[in-house]
Amino acid sequence: MKDQKKIMNTYSIDTLEQAQKDGRAPWTEVFLDTKDYVVYEDIYPVTLGHTLIVPRKNTVENIQKCFKFAQEMGNMNVEADTNPITGYNIGINMGESAGQTCMYPHVHLIFRRDGDMEDPRGGVRGVIPSKQKYERKNNDQLEITFT
Numbered sequence: 001m002k003d004q005k006k007i008m009n010t011y012s013i014d015t016l017e018q019a020q021k022d023g024r025a026p027w028t029e030v031f032l033d034t035k036d037y038v039v040y041e042d043i044y045p046v047t048l049g050h051t052l053i054v055p056r057k058n059t060v061e062n063i064q065k066c067f068k069f070a071q072e073m074g075n076m077n078v079e080a081d082t083n084p085i086t087g088y089n090i091g092i093n094m095g096e097s098a099g100q101t102c103m104y105p106h107v108h109l110i111f112r113r114d115g116d117m118e119d120p121r122g123g124v125r126g127v128i129p130s131k132q133k134y135e136r137k138n139n140d141q142l143e144i145t146f147t
Contacts, residue, residue, distance in 0.1 A: 014058040019104035026102060027052060036065045042108070049077075049085070049111040058105055063092070066107040074109055087112040091124055099127065 016038065019025035027040035031051060042050040053070050055062035067090060074088035089110040093100040112120065122132035 014104070016054055016056045016058075016104065024102060025054065025104045025106075027054065027106075036062050037069065039069070046108075046110050047112065047116060051109045053107040053109060055105060063105055063107070066105075067092075070107050070109040074111070077111060084113045085111045086114045087120075089124055 016025055027038075027043065029041040029043075030038060031041055032039035035056070037053050037055050040052045040054060042052050051070075051073075053066040055066050070090045074090065077083060077085040078087060089108070089112065091108050091110075092105065093108075094105065126132040
């Protein structure tokens with residue numbers, strides 16, 4: 001029991017503030033600042049308006065709040081009549097093998113517009129290009145053919 005308490009007392013949660021001090025969180029263009037997360041403009045945007053929702057503390061609960069906000073913001077923009085946004089992608093890269101380059105968790109919200117790419121079919125499956133495009137053989141079969 002004493003060892004468990006010792007471990008619990010030495011455990012600390014990674015924070016955005018620490019990641020910024022360490023150089024792991026390079027974002028500077030703040031769009032929105034809340035008690036649970038900060039919304040930044042992406043340094044290398046995929047599309048106009050590409051934003052990052054970054055938890056202040058690296059916890060499952062705060063990352064879930066980031067996803068919730070991203071979905072709400074995406075829906076509001078799709079429903080708005082004042083912009084050409086017609087869809088969005090939400091994602092997170094966790095680990096180098098998943099393409100993470102800034103080693104502090106952050107949720108991407110990428111706004112999409114009709115015609116922003118030739119064939120958007122497959123969406124986030126494009127992280128592995130050979131798996132992005134697919135067609136079902138028919139509605140009764142689960143077999144999928146990649147094109």
